Each structure stands twice: as structure tokens, then as C-alpha cells.
Amino acid sequence: MSNENVHLLFHPKSVAVIGASTTRLKGGYRILENLLTNGFPPEKIYPINPKGGNALGLSFFTSLTDITDPIDVAILFVPNKVIPGVLEQCIKTGIRGAIIQAAGFEEIGTRGFELRDQIREITDNFRKIRIVGPNCTGLTTIETNSSGFFSPFIKQYGYSRGKIGVISQSGMLNGGYLIYLCTKFPSVGFRYIASIGNKMDLTENDFLEYYLSDPTVGIVVCYLENFANARKFIDLCNYARTIGKSVYLLKGGISSLGMRAIKSHTGAIAENSNLIQGLINQSHISTASTFYEMFQYARTKSMVLKAKDFLPEEGKLALVTVSGGSGSVVADLVEKHSLKLPNLQESTYTQLANIYPEWMTPNRFALLDIWPAIEKAKGDSNDVHRKVIDIVLQDENVEGLMTTVFYVNEFPFDLDILYELHKKHRKPIFTWIFGDNNQIFPIIRQLRENNIPTFENLEEMVKNFKILCSSKSSKQKKHI
Amino acid sequence: MSNENVHLLFHPKSVAVIGASTTRLKGGYRILENLLTNGFPPEKIYPINPKGGNALGLSFFTSLTDITDPIDVAILFVPNKVIPGVLEQCIKTGIRGAIIQAAGFEEIGTRGFELRDQIREITDNFRKIRIVGPNCTGLTTIETNSSGFFSPFIKQYGYSRGKIGVISQSGMLNGGYLIYLCTKFPSVGFRYIASIGNKMDLTENDFLEYYLSDPTVGIVVCYLENFANARKFIDLCNYARTIGKSVYLLKGGISSLGMRAIKSHTGAIAENSNLIQGLINQSHISTASTFYEMFQYARTKSMVLKAKDFLPEEGKLALVTVSGGSGSVVADLVEKHSLKLPNLQESTYTQLANIYPEWMTPNRFALLDIWPAIEKAKGDSNDVHRKVIDIVLQDENVEGLMTTVFYVNEFPFDLDILYELHKKHRKPIFTWIFGDNNQIFPIIRQLRENNIPTFENLEEMVKNFKILCSSKSSKQKKHI
Numbered sequence: 001m002s003n004e005n006v007h008l009l010f011h012p013k014s015v016a017v018i019g020a021s022t023t024r025l026k027g028g029y030r031i032l033e034n035l036l037t038n039g040f041p042p043e044k045i046y047p048i049n050p051k052g053g054n055a056l057g058l059s060f061f062t063s064l065t066d067i068t069d070p071i072d073v074a075i076l077f078v079p080n081k082v083i084p085g086v087l088e089q090c091i092k093t094g095i096r097g098a099i100i101q102a103a104g105f106e107e108i109g110t111r112g113f114e115l116r117d118q119i120r121e122i123t124d125n126f127r128k129i130r131i132v133g134p135n136c137t138g139l140t141t142i143e144t145n146s147s148g149f150f151s152p153f154i155k156q157y158g159y160s161r162g163k164i165g166v167i168s169q170s171g172m173l174n175g176g177y178l179i180y181l182c183t184k185f186p187s188v189g190f191r192y193i194a195s196i197g198n199k200m201d202l203t204e205n206d207f208l209e210y211y212l213s214d215p216t217v218g219i220v221v222c223y224l225e226n227f228a229n230a231r232k233f234i235d236l237c238n239y240a241r242t243i244g245k246s247v248y249l250l251k252g253g254i255s256s257l258g259m260r261a262i263k264s265h266t267g268a269i270a271e272n273s274n275l276i277q278g279l280i281n282q283s284h285i286s287t288a289s290t291f292y293e294m295f296q297y298a299r300t301k302s303m304v305l306k307a308k309d310f311l312p313e314e315g316k317l318a319l320v321t322v323s324g325g326s327g328s329v330v331a332d333l334v335e336k337h338s339l340k341l342p343n344l345q346e347s348t349y350t351q352l353a354n355i356y357p358e359w360m361t362p363n364r365f366a367l368l369d370i371w372p373a374i375e376k377a378k379g380d381s382n383d384v385h386r387k388v389i390d391i392v393l394q395d396e397n398v399e400g401l402m403t404t405v406f407y408v409n410e411f412p413f414d415l416d417i418l419y420e421l422h423k424k425h426r427k428p429i430f431t432w433i434f435g436d437n438n439q440i441f442p443i444i445r446q447l448r449e450n451n452i453p454t455f456e457n458l459e460e461m462v463k464n465f466k467i468l469c470s471s472k473s474s475k476q477k478k479h480i
Numbered sequence: 481m482s483n484e485n486v487h488l489l490f491h492p493k494s495v496a497v498i499g500a501s502t503t504r505l506k507g508g509y510r511i512l513e514n515l516l517t518n519g520f521p522p523e524k525i526y527p528i529n530p531k532g533g534n535a536l537g538l539s540f541f542t543s544l545t546d547i548t549d550p551i552d553v554a555i556l557f558v559p560n561k562v563i564p565g566v567l568e569q570c571i572k573t574g575i576r577g578a579i580i581q582a583a584g585f586e587e588i589g590t591r592g593f594e595l596r597d598q599i600r601e602i603t604d605n606f607r608k609i610r611i612v613g614p615n616c617t618g619l620t621t622i623e624t625n626s627s628g629f630f631s632p633f634i635k636q637y638g639y640s641r642g643k644i645g646v647i648s649q650s651g652m653l654n655g656g657y658l659i660y661l662c663t664k665f666p667s668v669g670f671r672y673i674a675s676i677g678n679k680m681d682l683t684e685n686d687f688l689e690y691y692l693s694d695p696t697v698g699i700v701v702c703y704l705e706n707f708a709n710a711r712k713f714i715d716l717c718n719y720a721r722t723i724g725k726s727v728y729l730l731k732g733g734i735s736s737l738g739m740r741a742i743k744s745h746t747g748a749i750a751e752n753s754n755l756i757q758g759l760i761n762q763s764h765i766s767t768a769s770t771f772y773e774m775f776q777y778a779r780t781k782s783m784v785l786k787a788k789d790f791l792p793e794e795g796k797l798a799l800v801t802v803s804g805g806s807g808s809v810v811a812d813l814v815e816k817h818s819l820k821l822p823n824l825q826e827s828t829y830t831q832l833a834n835i836y837p838e839w840m841t842p843n844r845f846a847l848l849d850i851w852p853a854i855e856k857a858k859g860d861s862n863d864v865h866r867k868v869i870d871i872v873l874q875d876e877n878v879e880g881l882m883t884t885v886f887y888v889n890e891f892p893f894d895l896d897i898l899y900e901l902h903k904k905h906r907k908p909i910f911t912w913i914f915g916d917n918n919q920i921f922p923i924i925r926q927l928r929e930n931n932i933p934t935f936e937n938l939e940e941m942v943k944n945f946k947i948l949c950s951s952k953s954s955k956q957k958k959h960i
Contacts, residue, residue: 172914180917257821260847261807261808290938323650325648325745328738359584359591369744379506436637458772459770
């Protein structure tokens with residue numbers, strides 16, 4: 001039943017903003033501004049403030065009870081103490097969902113627990129109204145490019161709709177960090193962001209279930225400080241895999257120090273580290289150790305999905321490089337992360353040998369330092385790249401490519417080589433890019449727009465390849 | 481004795497370029513171009529090509545034997561087969577150092593070994609002439625900003641002189657990747673770069689010894705595929721620590737796959753992984769798993785040295801953050817990397833408690849989510865940052881600060897707070913920055929120019945703090 005409630009919360013037709021403010025930059029003002037900026041119909045926004053007032057062309061109501069129109073969802077931007085009373089009013093008015101921003105509940109101890117118990121009673125254990133939060137930054141729905149925003153703290157910095165759904169116990173992921181992600185990876189689109197805070201009522205499982213049921217979501221990113229119901233989470237993650245959806249998890253509070261931290265943040269109760277690890281293993285999901293890593297995974301996966309590449313099953317990749325040193329380092333990283341540089345098929349080797357000089361034959365395995373071949377081709381690096389990559393990608397043992405791109409305007413690397421061969425072979429192509437940093441900036445953008453992920457750190461490149469495989473290979477294990 | 485030879489190679493007064501070319505973009509032309517562009521006196525450059533010719537205002541000699549002036553160093557840009565003959569000529573002319581670019585030695589097997597043995601004989605086991613390479617991209621000396629470049633493959637993309645000395649078995653670090661580093665971190669300066677290739681004669685130990693003896697080098701970065709003399713390397717690294725110099729190592733070929741890779745790259749012979757690890761432990765140096773990580777360490781350390789910060793000894797840091805979720809993640813990472821968020825002194829706690837609201841008191845340990853304090857200060861985030869950071873940095877238990885910087889023009893974070901408190905307390909300040917990616921670009925630059933390292937990935941931030949401590953704490957262990 002929670003799917004229906006979550007759906008209503010993400011797609012309300014009318015919203016009450018309780019604690020609306022007439023003062024610019026204040027939260028209660030910005031929520032109104034966000035709703036308007038992002039195309040929510042003004043006549044369906046009901047600002048409430050006991051003092052009344054006007055802002056952004058909206059007249060404030062002094063009380064919820066003054067409103068006779070039906071309201072789907074209430075956003076509560078009021079202090080914790082008054083929340084129980086406000087919820088009572090919401091229930092009377094027939095509001096079915098409330099987003100509570102205020103902190104000061106489980107994370108502050110006794111007084112917070114009392115407030116929580118009071119709310120449970122008033123809401124008949126959340127049967128009368130569903131709650132997101134408290135201690136959260138609300139929900140965001142992205143309907144089309146640049147519309148549909150529904151988040152309390154930020155307005156429009158530019159974002160695009162995509163397949164990523166976020167569930168987070170850090171409000172930042174629906175605030176400042178979301179701005180960062182949208183401006184850093186403008187081509188990566190989001191669909192929903194749920195800041196769930198202390199998750200007093202609706203939990204990660206409710207949102208995960210909704211995302212899995214919604215065909216517009218393909219990738220789910222979770223930041224969690226504790227598990228509401230571990231068994232359910234495992235089941236949902238395993239179900240996600242069977243329908244080809246990826247879940248990436250960052251778990252805060254996995255160490256004793258981290259557990260002290262989560263207690264003061266979301267009031268989450270410490271969980272045993274071994275249990276957490278066991279749970280993650282049973283979920284067969286990929287975990288990240290930072291926000292950056294988690295969203296990089298989501299970005300990479302979303303690019304590979306957009307390109308409609310064949311997903312690697314066994315983690316067998318080829319490296320084509322102009323730098324032997326990078327080759328050695330990648331080889332170490334490939335082994336560290338349980339991937340493979342497979343042996344090449346005989347026909348592949350024969351074709352490559354023609355391109356290499358006699359004095360330096362290619363490796364028999366998929367690590368190709370092409371510098372000797374470039375010397376043989378009298379420096380025609382682009383021609384060698386085109387030939388070698390084409391030959392390697394048609395090898396059946398090779399499921400994807402990593403390549404080093406050295407870019408300076410003086411020796412321009414021909415990006416079309418990668419675009420053409422990517423389209424031809426439909427295997428993921430990753431690039432590690434270096435050169436003049438000012439010049440590579442637009443190159444990175446171009447590559448990304450063509451669904452070729454770029455990396456500046458070789459280990460990130462290898463780990464991102466790894467996450468493409470994990471779901472498939474786990475699936476295979478299940479069949480055995 | 482090798483110090484003298486290495487010094488000559490880094491600071492020659494005259495150079496012969498054997499294999500000089502009149503064709504633009506060819507290596508034998510670019511070496512001349514680099515020397516000239518970077519201020520080497522034209523009259524001290526002796527281009528040699530049997531066909532003669534002219535380029536860049538330089539007349540080519542047809543043979544080394546035509547030159548009567550004394551020549552310090554020869555750069556050999558000729559095929560491997562002719563090297564023995566050329567070296568014989570060099571010895572006759574009294575040249576004391578040769579840089580050999582050509583590949584095709586140990587890494588290609590039998591024929592390469594024969595060439596090596598021939599060279600050993602001709603040079604009387606390198607007594608008659610010292611050799612850098614083969615299979616390398618030569619040496620670079622940076623005398624002042626934008627002069628003194630002496631590398632065969634790149635010219636001037638802009639670089640500045642600093643305290644970093646590089647030793648590398650990957651030519652890229654004296655080529656394309658150096659361009660990347662200099663343009664990505666323009667404020668980070670290099671002093672020397674040595675591409676040592678197969679290190680037939682001069683090895684990492686010769687260059688490391690020279691860097692340790694040279695007061696202009698403070699930080700040494702090594703990419704190695706094997707160890708020429710492990711005992712010597714350990715001794716030098718331990719000596720480095722006693723004189724306050726840092727060594728950062730990236731070792732290629734630590735896995736069985738990596739060992740196959742290095743064999744075809746520099747002909748390095750596989751070393752036992754356990755031995756490598758033992759050696760690294762005995763060296764007490766920090767290791768990296770990618771080029772990016774290694775140079776990030778060097779960058780961070782060079783900024784902390786420039787700022788003349790007190791170096792942390794026990795790894796006790798404080799985190800001041802506007803994001804509780806980041807706090808939880810950092811706490812986990814701090815424990816993972818054996819650092820500490822220490823308990824605060826009583827006086828520190830009392831001062832902080834005044835800034836926090838009654839309903840949400842600060843932690844007793846150095847993890848400070850300042851959001852509640854900002855709410856109490858009616859949103860004056862800058863004021864809260866200034867007060868909290870000042871109080872925390874004066875705590876004797878705290879050796880450095882990590883802080884999250886959220887930056888959008890609408891709510892500008894006052895960077896002066898960090899600059900002032902950094903100067904006042906002289907403890908390292910690291911920042912994790914997020915916000916509008918287009919707006920944070922200049923902010924990152926500003927912070928870096930003020931010796932405050934920035935990070936986009938929380939784990940990188942924590943690991944970079946870790947490397948500041950390792951040298952000191954190892955030193956302490958020694959005293960016990």
C-alpha cells in the first residue's frame with residue numbers, strides 16, 4: 001500500500017506549506033520559491049502562517065482550517081515542538097502526506113522520543129497520515145528538463161531528467177550536493193530524490209519499492225545510516241537485480257566512530273558491523289565508501305544504459321594504452337578488483353602482430369601498449385588507435401575497453417574513433433584522460449555526451465567497470 | 481660518486497642531440513625545440529645527423545667527431561641497434577653522461593640482452609660514461625618559473641618551480657602526464673623529473689640519493705616497476721625521514737597480472753609480492769595505488785610545507801561540517817585509515833555549547849555538525865564557521881581541520897575565515913567542496929593558492945591527511 005502513498009508524495013496536485021515566510025532566503029520562503037520556479041501551479045500552493053502575509057504573488061492563509069480545497073501533501077517548516085499539533089490539523093483537513101523538515105527528534109534523546117511517541121499516537125501509528133522525515137530536506141520529482149522540482153532548500157541550477165532515483169538519510173543529497181552533481185555532470189539525469197531523515201514512518205524500503213515499481217527509474221542510489229528492516233531491504237535488492245535495476249549503497253556508521261556519528265545525526269541506532277556486511281553481501285549490491293564514488297557509479301551505469309551497451313558478464317576487459325606505466329598499474333588494479341585482462345583469440349593476435357613492429361610484438365593477453373605500433377606507423381597515433389581498438393573489440397573474449405586518451409591541441413586525439421567503434425561494437429568504452437587540463441575540459445564533456453565515461457584516476461576507472469559486472473555475475477550465481 | 485654524475489646530467493652546460501631532425505613534430509626536432517624554448521643557450525646545443533641540415537637556427541653536425549668543444553651530456557634519439565656505436569663515439573669525445581630514449585632492450589628478450597651486454601662492455605660497466613635509460617623520456621630540470629626545461633618530448637605548457645622531485649619508470653611522467661599535472665595544479669611546482677626507463681645504469685637509488693642531498697627538493701615521488709637494490713632503497717627512505725623529506729611510491733607490478741605487464745614494459749623481473757610489501761613497510765613511506773593519488777599526496781604535502789603548518793603527529797583531526805551525513809561518512813573513513821577524531825578539551829566543549837542551541841548540544845568529540853548552531857544564529861553560517869573553527873583549532877587535542885565548504889554565489893562562503901584561522905593556528909586545513917560546479921572552480925583555485933587543499937572525494941581527503949602524519953609517527957617509533 002505504501003506505493004500509492006509514495007506516489008502521492010512525489011506527485012501531489014496541491015501542497016500546503018506550513019511555516020511559509022515572507023522573508024527572502026528563509027526556508028519557509030524558499031520552499032514557495034522552489035515550487036513556483038519549478039512550475040508548480042500557484043493556485044495549488046497554500047502557504048500557511050498564523051501572521052498571514054504575501055510573498056511571490058501568493059496570499060498566505062493564517063490557518064489550515066481556513067482552506068476548503070482538498071490538499072494532497074503538507075510541507076512542515078515549523079519547529080519540532082509544534083509538529084504534533086500541526087499534524088492533528090493536517091489529519092482533520094484530510095491531508096494524506098506530510099514532509100517534516102524539523103530536526104530535534106530521535107537524535108536528541110528523551111525529549112525527541114516523547115515527541116515521536118506523541119506523533120505515533122496522533123497519527124494512529126501513521127495510518128491517518130504518512131510522514132517523510134523528520135529531519136529531512138524533502139522530496140524532489142523531476143518531470144521534464146527543468147521542471148517539477150519539489151525540494152525545500154534549493155532552486156534551479158539546471159538539471160535534467162534521467163533514470164536515477166535517490167534515497168538518502170543525508171539532506172545534502174537533496175540540497176547542496178544535488179546542485180554539485182547536476183552542475184558537474186549535466187548530462188546525468190535524476191528522476192526522484194527522497195531525503196528520508198530519521199524515517200519515522202516511510203523508510204528506505206518504501207521508497208525503494210516505489211522506485212522498483214516505476215519504469216522511469218533504472219538506477220537507485222542509497223545513503224543509509226541504519227536499516228529499517230534489513231530482511232526487506234535484502235529482498236528488494238535481490239528483486240531489483242532480477243528486473244535489471246542497479247542499487248548502489250553508501251552506508252554511514254559502519255565503524256564504531258561512525259556509529260557515534262550517526263547517533264547524533266539521525267538518531268540511528270548502531271548496528272553490528274558484521275551484520276551490516278552480511279546484509280550487504282546478501283543484497284548483492286555494489287557499495288561505495290563516499291558520496292562521490294556512489295554517484296560516479298550511478299553516472300557510469302546510466303551512461304552505459306543510455307548507450308545500450310552489452311553489459312559485461314565476466315569482467316573481461318582490454319586496455320589499449322600509449323603509456324606502458326599505466327598498463328602496469330591498471331593490470332595490478334584489475335587483479336585487485338577481481339577483473340580480467342583475458343587472453344586474446346588467435347585471430348586477434350595475428351591481426352595485431354601486423355600492426356606492431358617485429359622488434360616488439362603485442363602481448364598475448366588484452367594489455368596493449370601501442371607505443372611501438374605508433375613508432376612503426378611513423379607517429380600516426382590516430383590510425384593505430386583506430387585499428388587496434390577495432391581489432392580488440394571484435395574479440396569475443398573482450399567485454400569492454402579501457403583506453404588512455406592523451407589530449408593536447410598540438411596532437412589532437414580523434415574522438416570520432418571512439419564514437420564510431422563504440423557504436424559498431426556496443427561494448428562499454430572507458431577513458432582515462434590526461435594532457436593539457438584546460439584543453440581536456442571540453443573533451444571530457446564531449447566524451448560524456450557520447451556516453452563514454454572519463455576518469456582521471458585509474459582505480460576509479462577499474463572500480464566503475466567492476467560495478468557493471470557485479471549484477472550480472474551475481475545473477476549467474478543464482479542460476480547455478 | 482653518482483651524485484656528481486646525476487648533477488651533471490640535470491645541469492649540463494652543453495648538450496649533443498644525436499639523431500636531431502629537421503622535420504617538425506619528430507622527436508629529434510622537438511628535443512631541440514624544447515631546449516631552446518626553455519632557455520638552453522643555442523650555442524651550447526650540438527645537433528648531430530649524418531645527413532647534416534638546419535633547424536630552428538641551429539646548424540647540424542654530421543658527426544660527433546667534428547665537434548671540438550667539450551660536451552657534458554648527449555641525448556640519443558636513435559634506434560637501439562646503433563646505440564653501442566654511438567656510445568663508443570661519446571666516450572671518445574669525453575662525454576660523461578648519455579640519455580638513451582630508444583626502447584628495445586631488456587623488455588624484448590634475447591636481442592635486447594645482447595645489446596645491453598655490448599653496452600656494458602663498451603662503457604666498462606658504465607665507468608666511462610653514465611647512462612639514463614634506455615627506454616625513457618629523459619630528464620627535466622626546472623630552474624625558475626618557465627625555464628630550464630630539458631625533456632625530449634614536450635615543450636612549454638606552463639609550469640612552476642617547486643620542491644617535488646620525480647623518479648619514474650614511466651616516461652609519461654616526464655611527458656603527457658607532466659603536462660596534465662602542471663596545468664591541473666598550476667601552483668604546485670616541480671624541481672626535477674627523471675624518467676629512468678629500464679635503468680640499465682643509473683637507478684632510482686642514484687636519483688633518490690641526489691634528491692636527498694639537494695636542498696631544493698623536499699618531496700620525492702617514485703613510480704617503480706622493480707627495485708634495483710631494495711636494501712639501499714629502504715636505507716635511503718629511512719634517511720629521508722630523518723631529514724624531514726617525504727617519499728611517495730607507486731609500485732607497478734605488485735600482482736601476477738601486473739608482473740606480466742612490467743615485463744613487456746621495462747623488462748623488469750617479477751618480484752615476490754610479500755617481499756615488496758615487506759620492503760615498503762621497512763621504508764616507512766606512503767604508497768599510492770594510482771598516479772593521481774601519488775601526485776595528490778605530493779601536492780598536499782607541498783601545500784602544507786609552503787604554509788609552514790605544524791605537521792600532525794598522531795592523526796587527531798576535527799571535522800566541522802554543515803552536513804551530518806558527511807560527518808558519518810568521514811567518521812567511518814577516519815577509523816578505516818587509523819586516524820582519530822579526538823575528544824575535545826572541557827574548555828573547548830564549554831565554548832562550543834554556547835554557540836549550539838539547547839535542544840542539540842555539540843558532540844564531546846571532534847565531529848561538529850554545525851547545522852543546529854547555524855539555525856540558532858538565524859542562518860549566519862559564516863559567523864558560526866568562524867567561531868567554531870577558531871575554538872576547535874585552539875584545542876590542543878586537535879592537530880588539523882577538515883571542513884565542508886558549500887559554495888553557491890547566492891550564499892557565498894567567506895573564504896577569508898579559513899585564511900585567517902589558518903594563519904592564526906598554523907594547523908593544516910583541508911576542505912571538501914561542493915555546490916555549483918561552475919562557481920566552485922575559481923574557489924578551488926583560490927583555496928589552493930592559499931595552501932588549503934581541496935577535495936571532491938571524502939576518502940581522498942582523509943587519506944591525504946593520513947600521509948601528513950605517517951612520517952612523524954614512524955620517526956617517533958624509532959625513538960622508542
